[in-house]
Amino acid sequence: MVHNSSVPLYWRLRKSKYNLIGTRCKTCSTAYYPARHLCQKCRRKGEIEEFKFSGQGKILSYTIIRSAPAGFERYTPYAVAIIELAEGATISGQVTGKIEDIKIDQPVIPVFRKIYEDGSGGLIHYGIKWEIADGQRA
Amino acid sequence: MVDVAVVGCGYTKFDEHWNRSLRDLSTEAGMLAIKDASIDGKDIQALYVGNMSAGRFIGQEHLGALAADQAGLIPIPATRCEAACASGALAFRKAYMGIKSGEYDMVMAAGSEKMTDVKGTDAVATLMGAGDQEWESAIGLTFVGLYALMARRHMIQYGTTREQLAMVSVNNHRNALHNERAQFRYEITVDKVLKSPLIADPLRMLDCSPITDGAAAVVLVSDKLAGRFQNPVWILGSGQASDTVALHDRQSLTEAMATRVAAKKAYEQSGLTPQTVDIAEVHDCFSINEIMSIEDLGFCRKGEGGKFVEAGKIGRDGEKPVNTTGGLKAIGHPIGATGIRQVCDITRQVRGDYGKLQVHGVKTGLASNIGGTGATSIVHILGSERPGR
Amino acid sequence: MPEIGIVGYGAYIPRFRIAVEEIARVWGENAEDIKNGLQVYEKSVPDIDEDTVTIAVEAAKNAIARAGIDPKAIGAVYVGSESHPYVVKPSGTIVAEALMTSEQVMVADFEFACKAGTAAMQCCYGLVKAGVIEYGLAIGADTSQSRPGDALEYTAAAGGGAFIIGKDPLASIEGTVSFTTDTSDFWRREGEDYPSHGARFTGKPAYFRHVTSATKLLLERLSLKPSDFQHVVFHMPNGKFPQAAAKELGFTADQLKAGFVVSHVGNSYSGSSLVGLTAALDAAQPGERVLITSYGSGAGADSFSFVVTDRILERRDKAPGTDYYIKRKHNVDYGTYIKLKRKLKV
Numbered sequence: 065m066v067h068n069s070s071v072p073l074y075w076r077l078r079k080s081k082y083n084l085i086g087t088r089c090k091t092c093s094t095a096y097y098p099a100r101h102l103c104q105k106c107r108r109k110g111e112i113e114e115f116k117f118s119g120q121g122k123i124l125s126y127t128i129i130r131s132a133p134a135g136f137e138r139y140t141p142y143a144v145a146i147i148e149l150a151e152g153a154t155i156s157g158q159v160t161g162k163i164e165d166i167k168i169d170q171p172v173i174p175v176f177r178k179i180y181e182d183g184s185g186g187l188i189h190y191g192i193k194w195e196i197a198d199g200q201r202a
Numbered sequence: 203m204v205d206v207a208v209v210g211c212g213y214t215k216f217d218e219h220w221n222r223s224l225r226d227l228s229t230e231a232g233m234l235a236i237k238d239a240s241i242d243g244k245d246i247q248a249l250y251v252g253n254m255s256a257g258r259f260i261g262q263e264h265l266g267a268l269a270a271d272q273a274g275l276i277p278i279p280a281t282r283c284e285a286a287c288a289s290g291a292l293a294f295r296k297a298y299m300g301i302k303s304g305e306y307d308m309v310m311a312a313g314s315e316k317m318t319d320v321k322g323t324d325a326v327a328t329l330m331g332a333g334d335q336e337w338e339s340a341i342g343l344t345f346v347g348l349y350a351l352m353a354r355r356h357m358i359q360y361g362t363t364r365e366q367l368a369m370v371s372v373n374n375h376r377n378a379l380h381n382e383r384a385q386f387r388y389e390i391t392v393d394k395v396l397k398s399p400l401i402a403d404p405l406r407m408l409d410c411s412p413i414t415d416g417a418a419a420v421v422l423v424s425d426k427l428a429g430r431f432q433n434p435v436w437i438l439g440s441g442q443a444s445d446t447v448a449l450h451d452r453q454s455l456t457e458a459m460a461t462r463v464a465a466k467k468a469y470e471q472s473g474l475t476p477q478t479v480d481i482a483e484v485h486d487c488f489s490i491n492e493i494m495s496i497e498d499l500g501f502c503r504k505g506e507g508g509k510f511v512e513a514g515k516i517g518r519d520g521e522k523p524v525n526t527t528g529g530l531k532a533i534g535h536p537i538g539a540t541g542i543r544q545v546c547d548i549t550r551q552v553r554g555d556y557g558k559l560q561v562h563g564v565k566t567g568l569a570s571n572i573g574g575t576g577a578t579s580i581v582h583i584l585g586s587e588r589p590g591r
Numbered sequence: 592m593p594e595i596g597i598v599g600y601g602a603y604i605p606r607f608r609i610a611v612e613e614i615a616r617v618w619g620e621n622a623e624d625i626k627n628g629l630q631v632y633e634k635s636v637p638d639i640d641e642d643t644v645t646i647a648v649e650a651a652k653n654a655i656a657r658a659g660i661d662p663k664a665i666g667a668v669y670v671g672s673e674s675h676p677y678v679v680k681p682s683g684t685i686v687a688e689a690l691m692t693s694e695q696v697m698v699a700d701f702e703f704a705c706k707a708g709t710a711a712m713q714c715c716y717g718l719v720k721a722g723v724i725e726y727g728l729a730i731g732a733d734t735s736q737s738r739p740g741d742a743l744e745y746t747a748a749a750g751g752g753a754f755i756i757g758k759d760p761l762a763s764i765e766g767t768v769s770f771t772t773d774t775s776d777f778w779r780r781e782g783e784d785y786p787s788h789g790a791r792f793t794g795k796p797a798y799f800r801h802v803t804s805a806t807k808l809l810l811e812r813l814s815l816k817p818s819d820f821q822h823v824v825f826h827m828p829n830g831k832f833p834q835a836a837a838k839e840l841g842f843t844a845d846q847l848k849a850g851f852v853v854s855h856v857g858n859s860y861s862g863s864s865l866v867g868l869t870a871a872l873d874a875a876q877p878g879e880r881v882l883i884t885s886y887g888s889g890a891g892a893d894s895f896s897f898v899v900t901d902r903i904l905e906r907r908d909k910a911p912g913t914d915y916y917i918k919r920k921h922n923v924d925y926g927t928y929i930k931l932k933r934k935l936k937v
Contacts, residue, residue: 068327068339068340073336077336098336098337098448124355124455125351125352125354125355125358125455126351126354127347127350127351127354127402127403127404127405128400128402128403129342129343129344129347129402130399130400130401130402130403131326131344131346131401131402132323132326132342132344133323133324133326133327133330133339133342133344134321134323134324134326134327135327135342136342137323139342142342144341144342144343144347144351145351146351146449146450146455147450154450154451155337155450156334156337156338156341156343156448156449156450157341158341158342168354168358179340179341179342180340180341180342189340191341
């Protein structure tokens with residue numbers, strides 16, 4: 065699809081998507097991932113700074129996608145979860161690895177993976193996916 | 203204060219219309235509404251068109267002018283309204299407000315979507331434009347996936363069962379049996395839903411509304427003109443609210459806050475309550491959304507939607523008939539048309555001239571149209587009596 | 592002169608495996624003969640969303656964790672592989688940003704068949720020794736290609752090793768040499784999906800000549816003998832070759848043991864000897880010597896002698912051991928393997 069294939073879009077978000085970099089309001093300490101540049105609580109009184117999330121999180125809900133949108137067909141079935149990060153933000157992410165073991169409230173850890181490929185000749189989009197934590201890796 | 207009534211309505215057959223284009227369908231719907239109202243098209247002063255994504259489905263933007271052009275209504279002002287799957291209700295609300303403001307006395311609100319010109323996988327990707335493109339679409343989420351995330355949470359938090367979800371689809375299919383314009387006119391069973399292919403666990407094929415082509419239109423008039431019409435159906439309340447576009451940013455995965463806010467406004471304006479409104483058209487794009495909507499619209503308490511469905515309370519002869527003509531599941535869901543189609547069905551039920559589809563004794567009805575995973579929610583309440591002033 | 596060597600190291604091996612029996616079943620071959628011949632029982636398979644870049648990043652994160660350094664102090668990132676995802680566009684830029692190095696960093700992709708990772712280590716060593724950079728990150732990673740039905744299919748695996756080279760090492764570099772000739776035993780032309788190889792020609796004139804020559808040269812330069820080393824690692828295209836090379840050079844099976852990872856993960860090409868080195872370092876004690884000789888077709892071999900320092904005791908446990916990745920496994924059937932390796936057109 066046209067938009068998923070945008071090179072500037074991928075480039076613009078790469079730091080954030082490679083390393084869970086969001087923002088945080090200095091005034092109220094609310095952390096945002098994806099980044100927000102206006103604090104939802106403090107509004108103009110807030111002061112936003114860049115903030116790297118630890119990667120600690122747990123699964124709030126999940127699904128296994130069996131019917132994929134264009135560009136993701138080769139990955140089916142794949143798991144997508146809403147993950148609650150330790151710092152408070154909740155995000156959507158793919159869970160990779162042993163997805164048959166996936167459960168609600170399970171701790172997960174971030175791993176670096178391919179997310180999307182723009183066909184065989186286009187750009188490869190990398191970013192964070194999640195694996196079920198086994199206590200061996202941080 | 204100006205009061206506004208619906209005096210004409212109609213929608214095309216909802217189907218996979220391989221041989222028909224968006225412009226054909228839109229024009230047909232407009233003509234159906236004009237004939238139903240027994241007016242001359244030249245009396246229409248403005249046109250609002252609800253459409254989600256013609257740009258991606260058929261490569262066509264500028265739909266307002268196109269609709270006016272095809273309907274032979276130029277040079278009246280024509281405006282496209284977009285709020286994802288709530289585009290239809292948004293067009294209706296804009297038309298309503300156009301009259302309410304005193305600017306117009308007769309307006310057409312239409313909705314349309316032509317979805318089958320692209321491959322299924324492209325349609326699925328296009329629909330994700332209603333979600334967060336940078337953070338949901340980018341990781342391969344689909345709309346059924348997003349609703350599956352809500353369904354899983356609802357099941358865990360409230361004990362909603364897989365069977366209860368299936369009963370939503372069963373009810374919608376049963377209600378569509380006599381709806382000649384519905385895409386699916388056959389009964390299904392709970393067992394059949396549970397054996398249909400998984401699309402995004404726990405949701406299955408028969409939990410999902412289909413990909414559909416279709417258009418719908420209504421004619422709205424001010425109280426000044428309403429007297430000319432035999433059976434005006436009055437708009438008693440109109441509410442619209444917004445929430446985060448991304449599901450993961452919500453306070454709750456099991457509640458559409460925007461629906462509660464929009465409904466509260468519409469109930470307040472109408473003087474009706476969830477208990478006193480007769481019937482409802484709710485946004486069952488996926489079975490879980492009908493259960494959540496029943497709760498968010500106040501027909502039962504949060505978490506009890508599954509039981510409400512299981513107890514048969516949403517049936518045509520139940521305590522609160524819901525989607526009496528088949529809903530998005532069985533009629534089909536041409537995105538931009540749905541919000542207008544809901545108003546058409548409520549209008550007919552309130553008029554009491556709906557033939558085999560008629561539910562007995564309907565005086566008021568509610569239409570709830572939801573965009574995305576609940577980022578836009580629009581609720582309208584219509585009734586046979588002009589609002590008390 | 593302060594000691595220079597490995598400050599941090601890390602391995603990564605994908606979780607999927609395919610057994611020799613499963614591949615042999617599809618091609619109608621005798622699995623027992625193959626296992627006896629290759630001394631490989633199963634090999635690692637990358638997940639569908641893994642490639643050289645993702646493997647490099649995961650291995651490097653472990654190396655950085657062990658080194659305990661700020662990634663911004665890394666002055667060079669060199670990624671060695673023969674399966675870089677792009678022909679034009681470096682893996683290293685993606686790896687560097689994923690590791691949050693400084694933007695003032697030297698980056699390049701290396702290719703020298705299976706020894707590109709050790710070549711990257713030599714470059715980092717040179718730059719650190721010259722005082723140009725404080726730390727250099729050298730990575731060898733691959734998602735190896737093999738033609739379905741080819742003998743290579745039993746061994747061509749995925750994995751990688753990453754090493755941060757700098758001062759105050761956990762294993763200091765005593766010396767490094769290379770032995771290089773124009774010997775075409777294995778190659779892949781531009782645009783070709785699978786490599787070609789010279790079958791038995793890959794043995795004596797290629798692997799054995801280069802591995803033994805480089806190792807002998809290193810021993811000679813450093814005036815050391817095989818018995819001076821507690822651990823030795825050779826490139827592991829299969830189980831037989833490194834064992835035969837060790838024997839020829841006078842090393843014992845015991846010295847080979849800690850770094851001998853091939854039997855259960857296969858040959859991860861540029862990752863092969865480096866993953867072996869991480870496993871040897873997991874087992875090594877302060878004061879012990881570790882020898883590694885990589886081999887790259889085309890052909891060349893790089894030899895290093897390391898002396899393990901006390902630092903290993905405080906750094907080793909800061910990342911999962913290589914054994915963790917070897918034991919963390921999930922076997923797949925041939926159909927799944929074909930899907931994961933994208934040999935299916937979809």
